Amino acid sequence: MANNARKSGTGKWLWAIGGVALLIGGGAWAYGEEIDGQAQAGTAYMxxxxxxxxxxxxxxxxxxxxxxxxxxxxxxLVDDVEEKSVTARFPLVAANTATYREGYGCVLEEWRD
Structure with missing residues (x-):
């Protein structure tokens, strides 16, 4: 009987973990484009x-x-003194670099899709 209680308790935990993973995955899918856009804009700005x-x-x-x-x-933020550039990163989502150019100031690198 104790063995059955353990199995059902473990099963409940697996279902709970699966449910949480499903919620996180669904949220990432639903809001992923918005998060990516905000991360791109934020890292470019910084x-x-x-x-x-x-x-x-x-x-x-x-x-x-x-x-x-x-x-x-x-x-x-990470700077490269030799290149006169700063890279801003948002973990696992976006990174942008701006480089100082004489006469132009700091210019962002071209965005790539």
């Missing part, structure tokens, strides 16, 4: 702003982190 902060304003990348808007906490 790459451009941080590049200008870093290579036009002469501030440190740590100081440029202060320029993030609310909701951009997950975006990470």
């Amino acid at each position: 790459a451009r702003v941080a590049c200008s902060c870093r290579f036009v304003g002469g501030r440190s990348l740590d100081d440029c982190e202060k320029d993030k808007l609310d909701g951009m906490e997950l975006i990470t």
Whole structure:
């Protein structure tokens, strides 16, 4: 009898985990395009702003982190001093790079689909 109780308890957990996975997958499918668009726009914005902060304003990348808007906490910034560029990344979704060009300021790399 104890063996049957364990089996049914395990079965309930598997169903619960499967249900949660289904909800997460459905949400990602339903809102995936919106999340992707917002991540692309957010990383493009932060790459451009941080590049200008870093290579036009002469501030440190740590100081440029202060320029993030609310909701951009997950975006990470990495600079390449040799290339004079900053890449902004939103985990597993989007990344954009802006590069300083004399006479133009910081310019985003072309977007690719």
